[in-house]
Amino acid sequence: MTSPAFLIAVTALLNFMMLLVLLSLRRSGLPGVREWLWANVLELAALGCYLATPLGMPVIPIILGNALLGAAICGFYAGCRRFLQLSVPVRPLLISLVVYMIILGFLRFYVDYLHLRVVLTSIYHGTLDALIGYTILRHHPKTRATHGHDFTGGFAVLLAFGYLVRGILYLQHPELKYWFNDSSALNLTFLALGAVVIPGLTMGAVVMAHDAILTASEEVASRDFLTNALSRKAFIEQATRQMATAARTGRPVSLLLLDIDHFKSINDRFGHAVGDEVLRDFTLIMHSALRAADCLGRLGGEEFGLLLYGASPAEARSISERLRALVEANTVRIGDNLTAYTMSGGLAHWSAEESLQELTLRADTALYQAKDAGRNCIVISQPMSPTSPPEHAH
Ligand SMILES: Nc1nc2c(ncn2[C@@H]2O[C@H](COP(=O)(O)OP(=O)(O)OP(=O)(O)O)[C@@H](O)[C@H]2O)c(=O)[nH]1
Numbered sequence: 001m002t003s004p005a006f007l008i009a010v011t012a013l014l015n016f017m018m019l020l021v022l023l024s025l026r027r028s029g030l031p032g033v034r035e036w037l038w039a040n041v042l043e044l045a046a047l048g049c050y051l052a053t054p055l056g057m058p059v060i061p062i063i064l065g066n067a068l069l070g071a072a073i074c075g076f077y078a079g080c081r082r083f084l085q086l087s088v089p090v091r092p093l094l095i096s097l098v099v100y101m102i103i104l105g106f107l108r109f110y111v112d113y114l115h116l117r118v119v120l121t122s123i124y125h126g127t128l129d130a131l132i133g134y135t136i137l138r139h140h141p142k143t144r145a146t147h148g149h150d151f152t153g154g155f156a157v158l159l160a161f162g163y164l165v166r167g168i169l170y171l172q173h174p175e176l177k178y179w180f181n182d183s184s185a186l187n188l189t190f191l192a193l194g195a196v197v198i199p200g201l202t203m204g205a206v207v208m209a210h211d212a213i214l215t216a217s218e219e220v221a222s223r224d225f226l227t228n229a230l231s232r233k234a235f236i237e238q239a240t241r242q243m244a245t246a247a248r249t250g251r252p253v254s255l256l257l258l259d260i261d262h263f264k265s266i267n268d269r270f271g272h273a274v275g276d277e278v279l280r281d282f283t284l285i286m287h288s289a290l291r292a293a294d295c296l297g298r299l300g301g302e303e304f305g306l307l308l309y310g311a312s313p314a315e316a317r318s319i320s321e322r323l324r325a326l327v328e329a330n331t332v333r334i335g336d337n338l339t340a341y342t343m344s345g346g347l348a349h350w351s352a353e354e355s356l357q358e359l360t361l362r363a364d365t366a367l368y369q370a371k372d373a374g375r376n377c378i379v380i381s382q383p384m385s386p387t388s389p390p391e392h393a394h
Contacts, residue, residue, distance in 0.1 A: 003183050004191055005051060011195035012047040015040055018202040025209050032083030035075050036205050042072035043198040062108050063101065066121065070097050072198055073128045076205075080132055080152075083208065084139045100124050114177075118170040125197070126163030132201065133157035136208075148211045152204025159200075162193045224298040226276055227283040235297020239307045239356055242295060246309065246350070253350040254316035256306040257363040258286075258323070261342045261375040263302040274334050278341055281332050289326055305360070313349045320347050320378045328376060342376035349381075 019040040025033050049065030074093045081088045100120070107117045133156030140149045170176055177187060222234035230238060239255070246253045260266075260282060267275040279302060286296050286306070295307045306323075308316045324343060331338040346366030350359050366381040373379065 004188065005054075007188060007191055007195060008047050008050050011199065012044060012051075014195075014199040015044050015047065018199045018206075019044070021206055022202060025206065028209065028213055030083065030209050030212060031085065032079040032081075032205070033209065035079030035082055036202060039072045039075035039079060039198055040202060042068045042075060046072060058108060062117075063105055066104055067097070067101050069194075070100055070124060073125055076198060076201055077128055077132050077135075079205065080135055083205070083212075084135065086135070086139070096124075113174075115170045115174040119167045122163040122167030122170070125194070126160045126167065129156045129163060129197065130160035133160060146208065146211045148204055148207030148209075152201060152208055155200055155204055159193065159197055162190075166190050166193065227279050227298055229283050229286070229304060230295060230297035232297060232299050235295060235299065235305055235307075236356065238295045238297075239305070242307055242309045243350065243356060243359075247352055251310045252312050252316075254308045254311055254313065255348050255350065255356075255359050255363045256308065256316070256320050256323075256378075257299075257346045257360070257367045258304045258306060258343050259345070259367055259371070260302040261344055261371075263341075266339075266341060270334055270339070274332075277334075278332055281330070282327065282341075282343070285326050285330055286323065289323060305363075316347060316349060317378070317380060320345050324376070324378055344370035344375045345378040346370055347378055347380045 019037065022033060022037050022040060026037070046065045046068035049068060050061050053061045074097060078088045078090070078093065103120055104117060107113050107120065133153045136149055136153035136156065140146065140153070177184065222231055223229070224231050229235075243253055245251070260278065263275065263278070266278055279298075282302075283296070283298075283304070286304070290296060290306070293309060295309070297305045299305045308319060311319060324345060327341070327343045331340050333339075344367060346363040346369070348359050348363035348366060362381040366379040370377050370379040
């Protein structure tokens, strides 16, 4: 038959394994990992105190053990808040722990009410589990599915519910036994409930952390390091996705290819570092003038692609002209001097049967025409009619 001591020993082993898994995440630098680590260390120490019950020194399991376990769950909650970039209510957590310990001590050493102590621990741990569940589910990322958040938040809510049941049961039945000297199914069930809290929640936290690491590395891989525009590959993927959506919804799409004028001479005159600065400046202007949904990618060198989703041909034309004018009006500081530069653009409005490659070819031809026409202008490609001449916006 399983005994409470055996259950505690197994939990300690589980705890230790989760500690090792968390240690492997330390290098990630993710906020919250340090607190989760501490929560597991504190739980291990608490379990050690509980195992000392047969020694007959109640202060070790009841005061020290419960203080450490209470601190462990507070630490886990703090880790979740840090992970989610939220502030940690350190003072309220500390005060709650101190008050909890004072009442617990009172219920053991002043009046000895075992069932009220069980009710009190149920309220304390249940409330913290509910807070953990609520916080994680409330701050669930909106743009992607994350099983880690669902699992951890859902598990914490379930634990809170388990504690609620335990609290009510012990409140209504003061005759129920609890703890080391009782191997009844009920005692073991509630003991197991308390035992799985930190290892179970830690497992969820590890999944959340892996998800965050994966998302961050995907973001880095899809961005051009110098300008923070999308990489060519990511641009093509995103543009293809947006065109597929447009094909379904009937929304208009335009592609603008942009190229900084005489960029080679900027490099030649001021050096490569200044050229890099101009590239960064250019993308800053683009990002500040565009909507978040507009997809800007660096296609190579000083050439960029901009997919304008949802913009009508007239809107795309006015956006392109606005961007050109913004670049023309802007200056970059080079030492003590201010230098201006311009850009040319080729704009093509997408028609449903066209592939991204065909659309890009038309925009590219328009871009060449803009360069031929003297630069610092936007040329609009005429859709579907090979005979119609290109139109100049500026
Ligand atoms: N500083 C810097 N220069 C780059 C980078 N990538 C490409 N280039 C340079 O960009 C220049 C592009 O020159 P060209 O293709 O002749 O174009 P351009 O001088 O802008 O002439 P037009 O496009 O015809 O106006 C080359 O000198 C490349 O070395 C980069 O990441 N940083």
